[in-house]
Amino acid sequence: MNTLLQGTALHRAYGPTPALRGVDIEVTEGEIVAVTGPSGCGKSTLLHCLAGIMRVDSGSVRYRDQDIGLWSESARSKLRRTEFGVLFQFGQLVPELTAGENVALPLLLGGVKRREAQKTAEEWLDRFGVAELAGKLPGAMSGGQQQRCAVARAMVTEPRALFADEPTGALDVLTGEQVLGEIVRVAREKGMAVVLVTHEAQIAAYADREISLRDGALDPTGLGLRTRA
Amino acid sequence: MSTSHVLLGLLAGGPRHGYELKRSHDDRLPQAKPLAFGQVYATLGRLERDGLVEQSGQDRDGGPDRTSYVITEAGRARLGEWLTEVEPPAPYVTSALFAKVVVSLLASGERVATEYLVAQRAAHTTRLRELTAVKTDSAATVGDVIAADYAIAHLDADLRWLQTTLLRLADLNEEMNP
Numbered sequence: 001m002n003t004l005l006q007g008t009a010l011h012r013a014y015g016p017t018p019a020l021r022g023v024d025i026e027v028t029e030g031e032i033v034a035v036t037g038p039s040g041c042g043k044s045t046l047l048h049c050l051a052g053i054m055r056v057d058s059g060s061v062r063y064r065d066q067d068i069g070l071w072s073e074s075a076r077s078k079l080r081r082t083e084f085g086v087l088f089q090f091g092q093l094v095p096e097l098t099a100g101e102n103v104a105l106p107l108l109l110g111g112v113k114r115r116e117a118q119k120t121a122e123e124w125l126d127r128f129g130v131a132e133l134a135g136k137l138p139g140a141m142s143g144g145q146q147q148r149c150a151v152a153r154a155m156v157t158e159p160r161a162l163f164a165d166e167p168t169g170a171l172d173v174l175t176g177e178q179v180l181g182e183i184v185r186v187a188r189e190k191g192m193a194v195v196l197v198t199h200e201a202q203i204a205a206y207a208d209r210e211i212s213l214r215d216g217a218l219d220p221t222g223l224g225l226r227t228r229a
Numbered sequence: 230m231s232t233s234h235v236l237l238g239l240l241a242g243g244p245r246h247g248y249e250l251k252r253s254h255d256d257r258l259p260q261a262k263p264l265a266f267g268q269v270y271a272t273l274g275r276l277e278r279d280g281l282v283e284q285s286g287q288d289r290d291g292g293p294d295r296t297s298y299v300i301t302e303a304g305r306a307r308l309g310e311w312l313t314e315v316e317p318p319a320p321y322v323t324s325a326l327f328a329k330v331v332v333s334l335l336a337s338g339e340r341v342a343t344e345y346l347v348a349q350r351a352a353h354t355t356r357l358r359e360l361t362a363v364k365t366d367s368a369a370t371v372g373d374v375i376a377a378d379y380a381i382a383h384l385d386a387d388l389r390w391l392q393t394t395l396l397r398l399a400d401l402n403e404e405m406n407p
Binding site: 185202204 | 347354357360361364365381388389
């Protein structure tokens with residue numbers, strides 16, 4: 001399979017505090033990779049850097065062999081809108097818009113005509129079993145329903161890579177399992193790569209492969225061992 | 230858990246007789262069922278028959294005869310194999326995992342114990358992924374899913390235990406080998 005994303009020697013600090021200290025990661029087309037590790041290990045920072053939301057201090061992030069760090073902000077923004085989908089734990093839907101409008105939003109931003117965007121949004125809500133919510137505002141939905149809508153919105157453009165940061169962290173076990181199962185099913189069906197950040201082994205087990213971080217560096221043992229110089 | 234391997238591990242530190250082995254076993258592995266004397270002597274008899282231990286002397290010490298045993302080279306080799314061998318990931322293996330870590334520290338040191346924990350984690354993670362694939366298979370019945378849930382919950386508990394044990398390993402080593 002072809003390499004989709006490649007991070008090389010990634011460094012990123014928040015002021016004096018290093019969050020990533022030379023991480024290498026490669027994700028191939030259609031691959032589901034879990035990024036695990038304890039709180040503060042740098043896994044969310046890694047996801048933000050790979051998704052082009054955050055710039056690295058040094059090192060490179062390549063998407064289809066192009067260094068996105070060299071791109072203008074507008075080119076990166078377009079990449080995020082068209083090729084990437086991003087999903088967080090909660091609080092992502094625009095509260096003033098209905099579920100249908102929320103899901104249609106990335107399509108409208110990408111220049112799709114309103115009627116077509118609405119139709120596609122409804123299909124994606126249906127795919128995640130929440131078609132009946134199309135006209136509802138987020139405030140009138142349960143946490144699980146909101147997260148299903150958020151998943152539909154993250155996947156509606158059929159991105160090549162979905163970045164999911166603890167996507168089921170705020171859901172009860174059974175709902176979390178259903179949502180994750182649906183993400184994995186659709187990603188496989190569409191050949192989307194998924195970078196799944198989690199601190200839970202049971203969630204990481206949905207992925208094809210797992211990489212672990214510790215103190216901002218790769219931890220090949222997965223057991224929180226400090227990497228040896 | 231394998232009593233014969235644990236006894237070999239306890240003998241790795243030097244010759245001991247049956248009573249000392251029983252006491253040491255019960256102290257070191259408090260969560261395991263206490264060993265019966267009969268079980269200790271029967272196990273020593275089998276180990277001796279297989280050339281893994283040998284008698285090293287008799288000690289009367291005012292009481293009944295007590296035979297001391299010492300581990301042989303073949304015994305050390307067998308112990309070494311066991312300490313690096315990953316347990317089949319399945320529910321209820323924690324006592325075997327715990328025994329292996331304790332015996333590792335007694336007989337071989339922190340490095341072997343660490344390597345074992347890392348290898349065991351990899352085996353558990355692979356099994357967890359297989360069971361998750363069973364659950365997400367569109368052909369899975371609810372019964373399949375519930376059975377997989379059961380195994381997954383136990384493996385997950387083991388994985389948490391492996392992780393925290395690793396973080397406590399240096400302290401455990403200090404406690405056991407002061």
